[in-house]
Amino acid sequence: MRALSRRIFATVNKPVAATPAANFIRNIVEADLAADRYAQRRWSGQPGLAVTHAEAPPDTARIRTRFPPEPNGYLHFGHAKSICLNFGLAQQFGGRCHMRFDDTNPEKEAQEYVDAIQDAVRWLGFDWQDDREGNLYFASNYFPQMIACAEYLIEAGHAYVDSQTAEEMRARRGTLTEPGEDSPCRARSIAENRDLFRRMQAGEFPDGAHVLRAKIDMASPNINLRDPAIYRIRHVSHHNTGDRYCVYPMYTFAHPIEDALENITHSICTLEFEDQRPFYDWLLERLAEGGLIQRPRPRQYEFSRLNLTYVALSKRKLIQLVEEKKVSGWDDPRMPTLVGARRRGYAPEGLRLLMERVGVSKSDSLIDYRQLEDCMREVMNTSDERRVAVLEPVKLVITNYPEGQMEPCHAPNHPQKPELGTRELSFGRELWIEREDFREAPEKGYNRLYPGGLARLKYAYVVKCTGCEKDAEGRVTTVFAEYLPETKSGTPGADSVKVKGNLHWLAASAAFPAEVRLYDRLFRTPAPGADGDFLADLNPDSVRRVIAQVEPALAAAQAETRFQFERHGYFAVDHVDSRPGQPVFNRAVTLRDSWGK
Numbered sequence: 001m002r003a004l005s006r007r008i009f010a011t012v013n014k015p016v017a018a019t020p021a022a023n024f025i026r027n028i029v030e031a032d033l034a035a036d037r038y039a040q041r042r043w044s045g046q047p048g049l050a051v052t053h054a055e056a057p058p059d060t061a062r063i064r065t066r067f068p069p070e071p072n073g074y075l076h077f078g079h080a081k082s083i084c085l086n087f088g089l090a091q092q093f094g095g096r097c098h099m100r101f102d103d104t105n106p107e108k109e110a111q112e113y114v115d116a117i118q119d120a121v122r123w124l125g126f127d128w129q130d131d132r133e134g135n136l137y138f139a140s141n142y143f144p145q146m147i148a149c150a151e152y153l154i155e156a157g158h159a160y161v162d163s164q165t166a167e168e169m170r171a172r173r174g175t176l177t178e179p180g181e182d183s184p185c186r187a188r189s190i191a192e193n194r195d196l197f198r199r200m201q202a203g204e205f206p207d208g209a210h211v212l213r214a215k216i217d218m219a220s221p222n223i224n225l226r227d228p229a230i231y232r233i234r235h236v237s238h239h240n241t242g243d244r245y246c247v248y249p250m251y252t253f254a255h256p257i258e259d260a261l262e263n264i265t266h267s268i269c270t271l272e273f274e275d276q277r278p279f280y281d282w283l284l285e286r287l288a289e290g291g292l293i294q295r296p297r298p299r300q301y302e303f304s305r306l307n308l309t310y311v312a313l314s315k316r317k318l319i320q321l322v323e324e325k326k327v328s329g330w331d332d333p334r335m336p337t338l339v340g341a342r343r344r345g346y347a348p349e350g351l352r353l354l355m356e357r358v359g360v361s362k363s364d365s366l367i368d369y370r371q372l373e374d375c376m377r378e379v380m381n382t383s384d385e386r387r388v389a390v391l392e393p394v395k396l397v398i399t400n401y402p403e404g405q406m407e408p409c410h411a412p413n414h415p416q417k418p419e420l421g422t423r424e425l426s427f428g429r430e431l432w433i434e435r436e437d438f439r440e441a442p443e444k445g446y447n448r449l450y451p452g453g454l455a456r457l458k459y460a461y462v463v464k465c466t467g468c469e470k471d472a473e474g475r476v477t478t479v480f481a482e483y484l485p486e487t488k489s490g491t492p493g494a495d496s497v498k499v500k501g502n503l504h505w506l507a508a509s510a511a512f513p514a515e516v517r518l519y520d521r522l523f524r525t526p527a528p529g530a531d532g533d534f535l536a537d538l539n540p541d542s543v544r545r546v547i548a549q550v551e552p553a554l555a556a557a558q559a560e561t562r563f564q565f566e567r568h569g570y571f572a573v574d575h576v577d578s579r580p581g582q583p584v585f586n587r588a589v590t591l592r593d594s595w596g597k
């Protein structure tokens with residue numbers, strides 16, 4: 001059984017690293033598996049209360065985890081950490097990870113987000129489906145079971161209907177240092193609570209008239225255990241259940257039940273839920289006692305959120321950037337969203353590598369954005385084919401090369417992967433080179449083109465610069481050089497003349513113009529907003545558009561394909577603005593870290 005589920009998962013998901021590093025959650029899972037702690041769970045193939053699993057065979061998934069976003073926004077790099085952790089654990093241990101939409105809050109949720117979230121998780125390289133299980137769940141489908149759990153708590157004397165106003169409840173809640181005070185409604189009879197909760201569901205009361213509360217302990221040092229609300233009245237339509245309900249569960253009540261119904265073993269969340277764990281445990285213990293959910297029940301574990309320098313990861317701030325049009329949208333390549341990362345050309349493997357490197361812990365971590373960029377470079381250097389693009393072109397005329405003559409030069413598609421072959425670049429009299437690669441008056445140590453200087457045109461010849469031509473404003477319009485016919489790359493004479501500079505170039509008649517967007521960090525400070533308004537820390541130069549000259553082979557580049565443009569960095573074909581034969585390129589990352597230099 002174990003081998004079978006391992007095999008299934010091995011085909012679904014490709015792990016990032018052969019042996020993932022240890023972390024405290026992996027250690028917990030290993031200990032649980034060694035103790036066979038979850039071996040007795042049964043699984044009917046569908047989430048449900050204990051009765052639906054009772055007759056079912058043992059669960060073939062050794063562990064179950066879940067990624068439970070609320071469909072109220074786009075996923076960002078922080079979510080990627082949770083995705084990698086939850087799906088990664090399931091992969092590593094022969095388990096399954098559920099894709100669960102936590103859509104119990106009737107407001108703010110939309111299909112647009114449901115679709116975008118699924119796309120983003122798949123893009124990151126994970127899947128919840130295999131040939132036996134779908135594992136795509138919507139928490140709102142569990143409303144009937146949640147109502148059943150609430151009714152059970154009422155019958156067992158563990159919940160009551162409170163009719164105080166919100167202010168009265170707040171006043172009696174107490175503080176961190178003082179205990180709370182019992183509600184006058186706490187002594188209601190079971191029959192009265194049953195009747196009131198039934199009438200709350202029947203729509204007899206307006207919003208806020210009553211709430212259902214767990215009856216725990218108003219004097220608990222943990223405020224979350226002072227009779228937390230579990231169901232409230234909201235007369236609003238829900239995107240899935242329409243007008244069927246006018247009572248909705250609180251998140252802290254819904255989430256543990258969702259986990260239990262789905263047979264989740266390890267419910268992993270971020271540290272801000274640590275104080276909720278006692279309620280998570282209290283609730284599931286009561287429900288297990290009553291036989292509503294099976295044992296062993298799920299357990300919650302908390303880890304620290306991912307924070308990155310130079311970005312804002314809070315949903316509120318991301319919304320503000322979009323709404324105030326500081327960026328072009330959620331998928332702006334400068335956004336730390338997964339749709340933005342994808343459009344920018346970030347490799348999903350690079351994000352997975354980052355999450356593995358960053359690890360999982362309970363201490364707050366602020367990760368340097370350079371680490372993300374290094375992971376991208378590492379992955380892309382291996383995966384991406386090389387191409388030539390001249391980002392800021394100026395003409396170079398080889399005055400001793402015959403007019404109208406063209407000759408082929410061969411450039412490898414990947415210097416470390418000869419199996420990827422070569423492509424042809426044609427050399428001729430008129431070329432494009434980078435404006436940066438010529439200086440009329442070179443500074444000391446400059447080893448590219450300057451009058452009298454020698455440099456190699458990569459894959460072609462060594463040339464000797466003879467001068468330049470300028471326009472009325474003194475701007476260089478054409479550089480002149482002579483080539484050394486014996487020095488062609490790949491021929492015995494190639495090394496006869498030693499030079500330091502090695503420049504890229506394109507034949508003017510073969511290259512074509514393309515828009516290239518040079519992205520930089522969206523914020524210029526490592527902790528945007530640390531000294532006030534985060535918008536004041538926006539980097540005014542976070543994007544620069546240039547019309548580059550690019551090699552002919554790029555005309556056929558498909559959307560989202562990525563290349564290393566030699567000497568420049570890694571670039572992806574923008575899938576929104578490119579047209580057939582007319583690609584637009586986004587710079588994902590430079591070849592080397594040049595921030596602040």
Ligand code: ATP
Pocket residue numbers: 067068069070071077078079081082268269270304305306307313314315316
């Ligand atoms: P909000 O910003 O409204 O609090 P959220 O970012 O928590 O929302 P959810 O949809 O609730 O969004 O998140 C889904 C999962 O992603 C949760 O389990 C959450 O803990 C996790 N998550 C969100 N942000 C981060 C982060 N920065 N680091 C690690 N995990 C995160």
Ligand code: MG
Pocket residue numbers: 070
């Ligand atoms: Mg949240």
